[in-house]
Amino acid sequence: MADRSRPRQAGDAQAPSAAVRHSLRDRVEASVREALLTGRFVPGRAVTLRGLAEELKVSPMPVREAVRALSAGHALEIRANGRIQVPTMTPSRLAELVRARVLLEPELAEAAAAHLGPREAAALAAIDDRIDASLDGGDAETYMRLNHSFHFTIYRAAGxxxxxxxxxxxxxxxxxxxxxxxxxVGTSALIDHHKEAIEAVRARDAAALRKAVAADIRCGMDLLDIGLPDAVPSGPG
Amino acid sequence: MADRSRPRQAGDAQAPSAAVRHSLRDRVEASVREALLTGRFVPGRAVTLRGLAEELKVSPMPVREAVRALSAGHALEIRANGRIQVPTMTPSRLAELVRARVLLEPELAEAAAAHLGPREAAALAAIDDRIDASLDGGDAETYMRLNHSFHFTIYRAAGxxxxxxxxxxxxxxxxxxxxxxxxxVGTSALIDHHKEAIEAVRARDAAALRKAVAADIRCGMDLLDIGLPDAVPSGPG
DNA sequence: GCCCACATTTTGTGATCACATTTTCATCAA
DNA sequence: TTGATGAAAATGTGATCACAAAATGTGGGC
Known part of the structure; x- marks a missing residue:
C-alpha cells in the first residue's frame, strides 16, 4: 500500500505494537490504520473485505480480523446491513472527540514530560521542521502523518x-x-503550538507541556468545527 | 453460557449494541463481555478459540472475530506466542485505569444529568436495592453485574x-x-455512593451527580489498591 | 421519461481444512 | 527423584468454499 523504499526518518508512522510480529492480520491492520490517520480513507468510503484483500494481496481472512479489530475501536463502522465503511462525522461526535482529546491528551503529555529531555526535543524539532515544509507544499497527507508522529512521540514517552x-x-x-x-479549507490556515511544546520539553516543564498540547488540540479542532457545517447538511444551523 | 430463563428485571446486563443483530459473532462477544464484567473470567485465564467455540456451541470462526474485537480494546490480551488470555493487573495499569475512570466517567455523568429524571431515579433505586441484597448475600457476580448496570444506566443517558x-x-x-x-477481601467492606447519585438524579443536579460518581469510583478503586499488593508479587514496595 | 420487477453481482458470515508452532505429557536415563 | 527427550495434542493463522442477504444493473410497462 505505502512505498517504504524511502529511508526511515524521524516522524515516520509505525505500527503501535512490536515490529517482530509479522502476521498478515497485523500488516493489514497497520495499513488501514495508516490510511485512516493520513486521510487516504475519507469518511463514508466503503471498505470491503475482498476489495481490501485484493489491494493488499492477501486472502480475505486476515482482512476480516483486522477490520473487526478496527471496528471495535470505532475506527471503522459496521452498518445495519453489515457493510463496512469509514464512519461519517456529525457535529455532536466531533464535539465529543474534542472533549475527549482535551481530557486525555494533556494528561498524557504531562505524564510524559518526566521522560523527555533534550534528545527528544531535538527529535520533535526535526519532525516540526518537516511539518512546516509539508504545510508550505500543501501536502496534507504528509502533514497528517508527521503531526501524528509529533504528538505520539510525546505521548508514548509516558509509558x-x-x-x-x-x-x-x-x-x-x-x-x-x-x-x-x-x-x-487548505492547510495554510493551520496554526499549531508545537514550538511551545518543544520548548517545554527542553525545559522539562510538565505544566507548560500540558498547556501547549491542550492549546494545540483546541486550535486544530477549531478548524474542524469551521469545516463542519459545509460537510454535514444536517448540522446545528 | 448464562441462564436467561429468569424474567428480565431492571439492571440485567445486555449487549451494548442493538438487540436486533443476531450474528453468532455478536453473541459470542456479548457472552465474553459479560463473563469479563461479572468476573467469571479472571486475570490470567487462558482463552482458546476452540474451547470457547465448543462452550458456546459455535464454530471457531465467530469466536475468532469476537476475540479479535475484544483484544483490540485490551479486554483480552494476545501474548507473544499468540495465545489469548485475560490480561493480568499491574500496579501501574491499575493506577492508570483509576485515572482514566476519574477523568471520563464524571464527565459522562454530568452530561447525562440533563436526560435523567424521576423515572430513571426510580430505576436506579431499584437496581441499588438489588445491589444491597447481593452484598448481604455475598454474591460478587450478581453485585458486579448490577453495579455495572447502575453506572451505565446513568452513562447511557448522556447519548x-x-x-x-x-x-x-x-x-x-x-x-x-x-x-x-x-x-x-469479600464484598462486605464495599461502600458506594449510589444513594447520593440517586438523590442527585432526582434533583436534576448535574454537579452533585458528577461528584457522587467521582466519589463512588474512588472508593471502589481504593479497595482494589488495597487488594493489589497481595495479588501482584512484583508490587511497588 | 419514470418507475417497478427481475436477474446478476457483490458482500458479509459461518464452516471446514491444512499447516506451523507451541505446549503438554509420558517415557527413560542418570 | 530429577531432568531430558521425543511423541502427541492443542492452538493460532491463513485459505477456500457455501450460502443468504443486499446492492446493482437491466429491461419492460405505464
Missing amino acids: SEVLLPLVESLWLQFAPFMRTVYGR | SEVLLPLVESLWLQFAPFMRTVYGR
Whole structure:
C-alpha cells in the first residue's frame, strides 16, 4: 500500500505494537490504520473485505480480523446491513472527540514530560521542521502523518498502557474527517503550538507541556468545527 | 453460557449494541463481555478459540472475530506466542485505569444529568436495592453485574458516541481483577455512593451527580489498591 | 421519461481444512 | 527423584468454499 523504499526518518508512522510480529492480520491492520490517520480513507468510503484483500494481496481472512479489530475501536463502522465503511462525522461526535482529546491528551503529555529531555526535543524539532515544509507544499497527507508522529512521540514517552490506546482510538476517529476539511479549507490556515511544546520539553516543564498540547488540540479542532457545517447538511444551523 | 430463563428485571446486563443483530459473532462477544464484567473470567485465564467455540456451541470462526474485537480494546490480551488470555493487573495499569475512570466517567455523568429524571431515579433505586441484597448475600457476580448496570444506566443517558465506548473499554479491563479482589477481601467492606447519585438524579443536579460518581469510583478503586499488593508479587514496595 | 420487477453481482458470515508452532505429557536415563 | 527427550495434542493463522442477504444493473410497462 505505502512505498517504504524511502529511508526511515524521524516522524515516520509505525505500527503501535512490536515490529517482530509479522502476521498478515497485523500488516493489514497497520495499513488501514495508516490510511485512516493520513486521510487516504475519507469518511463514508466503503471498505470491503475482498476489495481490501485484493489491494493488499492477501486472502480475505486476515482482512476480516483486522477490520473487526478496527471496528471495535470505532475506527471503522459496521452498518445495519453489515457493510463496512469509514464512519461519517456529525457535529455532536466531533464535539465529543474534542472533549475527549482535551481530557486525555494533556494528561498524557504531562505524564510524559518526566521522560523527555533534550534528545527528544531535538527529535520533535526535526519532525516540526518537516511539518512546516509539508504545510508550505500543501501536502496534507504528509502533514497528517508527521503531526501524528509529533504528538505520539510525546505521548508514548509516558509509558502508558491504558490512556495511550484510548487516545489512539480517538485519532483514528477524527483523522479521516480532518483530511476532508484540509481538502476544503487548505492547510495554510493551520496554526499549531508545537514550538511551545518543544520548548517545554527542553525545559522539562510538565505544566507548560500540558498547556501547549491542550492549546494545540483546541486550535486544530477549531478548524474542524469551521469545516463542519459545509460537510454535514444536517448540522446545528 | 448464562441462564436467561429468569424474567428480565431492571439492571440485567445486555449487549451494548442493538438487540436486533443476531450474528453468532455478536453473541459470542456479548457472552465474553459479560463473563469479563461479572468476573467469571479472571486475570490470567487462558482463552482458546476452540474451547470457547465448543462452550458456546459455535464454530471457531465467530469466536475468532469476537476475540479479535475484544483484544483490540485490551479486554483480552494476545501474548507473544499468540495465545489469548485475560490480561493480568499491574500496579501501574491499575493506577492508570483509576485515572482514566476519574477523568471520563464524571464527565459522562454530568452530561447525562440533563436526560435523567424521576423515572430513571426510580430505576436506579431499584437496581441499588438489588445491589444491597447481593452484598448481604455475598454474591460478587450478581453485585458486579448490577453495579455495572447502575453506572451505565446513568452513562447511557448522556447519548455519547465517543466517551461511552471508551468507558466500556475501561470496565472490561478492570472488572476481572475486581472480581479477584472481592474473592479475597469479600464484598462486605464495599461502600458506594449510589444513594447520593440517586438523590442527585432526582434533583436534576448535574454537579452533585458528577461528584457522587467521582466519589463512588474512588472508593471502589481504593479497595482494589488495597487488594493489589497481595495479588501482584512484583508490587511497588 | 419514470418507475417497478427481475436477474446478476457483490458482500458479509459461518464452516471446514491444512499447516506451523507451541505446549503438554509420558517415557527413560542418570 | 530429577531432568531430558521425543511423541502427541492443542492452538493460532491463513485459505477456500457455501450460502443468504443486499446492492446493482437491466429491461419492460405505464
